Amino acid sequence: MPADTQYRKIIHIDMDAFYASVEQRDNPELRGKPLVVGGLPEGRGGVVATASYEARKFGIRSAMSSKQALQLCPHAVFVRPRFAVYKEVSKHIREIFSRYTDLIEPLSLDEAYLDVTEDKLGVGSAIEVAQQIKQAIQDELNLTASAGVSINKFVAKIASDINKPNGLKFIGPSAVESFMEQLPVEKFHGVGKVTAEKMKKQGLHTGADLKKLTEDELVKSFGKVGRFYYQIVRGNDNRPVQPHRETKSMGAEDTFAYDLTEPEEMHTELDKIAQTVADRLARYNLKGRTVTLKVKYSSFKQITRNHSLTQPLGDAETLSRIAKELLAATGLDEVKIRLLGISVSNFGELQSKPKKDDAPEQLKLF
Structure with missing residues (x-):
């Protein structure tokens, strides 16, 4: 890379076992124990949202079934997630970020990119900014974060994972290409x-x-x-940090305690899900032209069906009606449904900022 190139200063911050760390912080009895945050393994079981580092030593990972996690570690402790608490902690973390830069691109509740090429406090060193942010998170929230510092988003993200937990890794301009080669x-x-x-x-x-x-x-x-591979292996990634990432879709889904076999039960659940989606759309002043239905059967086979309209919509009644029509078209004879979901996309020109001056919700369900 040319010596006179002006490089950006990018930090990727990733909280360490975020949900599990919050639970261990708030409940001293959970500290040092293999902790799994997610669905409980009883009955049909749920899914692991995250696991503490003590649990990860047994091979437990996110998105794994809770039953499998229990098999790997019979003495693991399972707790249900408290998303409202995690969101509040995430807002505090975001406030810490904003002391140094307005160029913040959140990827989820627990990680974000920051462009500190020109930091607000005039620190000058991206490494020092990362250290200060990590220290503030430790002092103010009693949690740890890992940071990767480099000249672009791709390398910074990989770097943040190298010395976890509570790590800090800097990969400078002269080292990027050799790092990618190895x-x-x-x-x-x-x-x-x-x-x-x-x-x-x-x-x-x-x-x-x-x-x-x-x-x-x-x-x-x-x-x-x-x-992309051709460019990135040479250390080239020109993607900017985007403070306001465009929302592509918004939705909700639910996994049921027992398999649904009757259309009436399915319709009742779709009504509830449609109302949740409509509330979220209203909060962000969004309407979309495409409605997508997600169905997962008891066999774990999953399908999606969608329907597009000429006029945007966002009300619960219309969402539910379209979802029911899409569901009926899949055939409801002798089916057992484990999960239903509704999402809306194709927002076009209608997208605007959230009604409240806060960050977009993390709408992924675990």
């Missing part, structure tokens, strides 16, 4: 298990291996994302 392909953010296995079958185990291929060869093997 990185195992499965560590590339955005490369999942399937793609990683495909790469390895082609003899591509590290960034250096990827770097040997031309852009056209990468596109031929991996599609359009091959262009």
